[in-house]
Amino acid sequence: xxxxxxxxxxxxxxxxxxxxxxxxxxxxxxxxxxxxxxxxxxxxxxxxxxxxxxxxxxxxxxxxxxxxxxxxxxxxxxxxxxxxxxxxxxxxxxxxxxxxxxxxx
Amino acid sequence: xxxxxxxxxxxxxxxxxxxxxxxxxxxxxxxxxxxxxxxxxxxxxxxxxxxxxxxxxxxxxxxxxxxxxxxxxxxxxxxxxxxxxxxxxxxxxxxxxxxxxxxxxxxxxxxxxxxxxxxxxxxxxxxxxxxxxxxxxxxxxxxxxxxxxxxxxxxxxxxxxxxxxxxxxxxxxxxxxxxxxxxxxxxxxxxxxxxxxxxxxxxxxxxxxxxxxxxxxxxxxxxxxxxxxxxxxxxxxxxxxxxxx
Numbered sequence: 001x002x003x004x005x006x007x008x009x010x011x012x013x014x015x016x017x018x019x020x021x022x023x024x025x026x027x028x029x030x031x032x033x034x035x036x037x038x039x040x041x042x043x044x045x046x047x048x049x050x051x052x053x054x055x056x057x058x059x060x061x062x063x064x065x066x067x068x069x070x071x072x073x074x075x076x077x078x079x080x081x082x083x084x085x086x087x088x089x090x091x092x093x094x095x096x097x098x099x100x101x102x103x104x105x
Numbered sequence: 106x107x108x109x110x111x112x113x114x115x116x117x118x119x120x121x122x123x124x125x126x127x128x129x130x131x132x133x134x135x136x137x138x139x140x141x142x143x144x145x146x147x148x149x150x151x152x153x154x155x156x157x158x159x160x161x162x163x164x165x166x167x168x169x170x171x172x173x174x175x176x177x178x179x180x181x182x183x184x185x186x187x188x189x190x191x192x193x194x195x196x197x198x199x200x201x202x203x204x205x206x207x208x209x210x211x212x213x214x215x216x217x218x219x220x221x222x223x224x225x226x227x228x229x230x231x232x233x234x235x236x237x238x239x240x241x242x243x244x245x246x247x248x249x250x251x252x253x254x255x256x257x258x259x260x261x262x263x264x265x266x267x268x269x270x271x272x273x274x275x276x277x278x279x280x281x282x283x284x285x286x287x288x289x290x291x292x293x294x295x296x297x298x299x300x301x302x303x304x305x306x307x308x309x310x311x312x313x314x315x316x317x318x319x320x321x322x323x324x325x326x327x328x329x330x331x332x333x334x335x336x337x338x339x340x341x342x343x344x345x346x347x348x349x350x
Binding site (some may be wrong): 012038041042044045048049051052053055056057058059060061062063064065066067068069070071073089090091092093094095098 | 120121139140144147148151152154155158159161162163165166167168169170171172173174175176177178196198306307309310313328329331332334
């Protein structure tokens with residue numbers, strides 16, 4: 001799993017939260033005021049997406065990215081841990097994904 | 106709507122395309138033999154929960170991409186045409202070209218919004234025509250199909266990938282338009298034909314309330330640079346346009 005603090009050093013990452021697969025909050029960095037809420041929501045999101053992928057025959061979930069006009073979010077699932085990074089501007093999402101991908105290799 | 110979804114299945118690696126309403130019910134679907142209606146409904150139910158979770162964080166979400174060991178699930182928010190929320194979902198296997206699929210989905214979303222906006226008659230017709238379609242399986246790696254080298258997508262002309270689509274972007278003056286064309290051309294060196302789509306999106310971000318003008322050029326270049334993953338390529342792109350910003 002990528003180091004939470006290394007990730008937070010990217011200026012495009014506004015905050016990041018580390019949580020468990022079941023939605024338990026572990027650690028946060030940056031401007032995130034409500035890490036516990038993020039952990040629960042992303043736990044629910046990864047669970048629903050994992051089930052969707054399972055039914056579609058796509059295998060294990062590795063990451064989810066969602067974006068809008070004002071910001072984007074990257075959720076990386078690895079083992080029992082879930083790493084969530086909030087990114088702005090949203091156009092920086094591919095770059096953050098590339099950094100995370102490189103750190104996982 | 107069936108015709109629009111059928112276009113998505115023409116993209117290599119796409120197994121199914123689904124339109125869901127806000128409650129996760131299947132409005133319309135099109136899939137290869139192994140993605141029948143029942144299976145798509147099951148996937149749709151899970152996707153509706155996922156969308157609910159995303160909306161808790163970002164109500165104005167536009168896209169969701171989930172990456173799996175053997176493929177991807179790509180979602181596009183269709184908004185509320187006709188007064189009800191809708192989502193387009195595409196299931197892709199390992200052979201899916203992410204950038205190409207993204208463009209195809211974007212094009213399909215525009216058409217679906219129009220189709221859904223026509224009202225309940227369109228939805229009823231879509232529901233009535235829920236007939237699964239069996240298509241040829243995608244080619245195995247190493248194989249090729251006739252026409253694969255130049256995929257055809259509605260709204261995109263691969264023989265004119267320079268900047269043809271930019272004519273839709275509002276600009277303050279001809280010089281601003283020329284700058285957008287040069288930006289798309291430079292960006293295309295690094296990201297390919299999707300460059301003009303990125304430029305259109307970037308203009309919407311840096312100039313949301315009016316036509317694009319040259320004083321915003323620097324902001325546009327910085328925004329576009331994020332689309333280039335390789336740091337050296339990113340620097341090269343910035344250098345190429347530096348003297349104009």
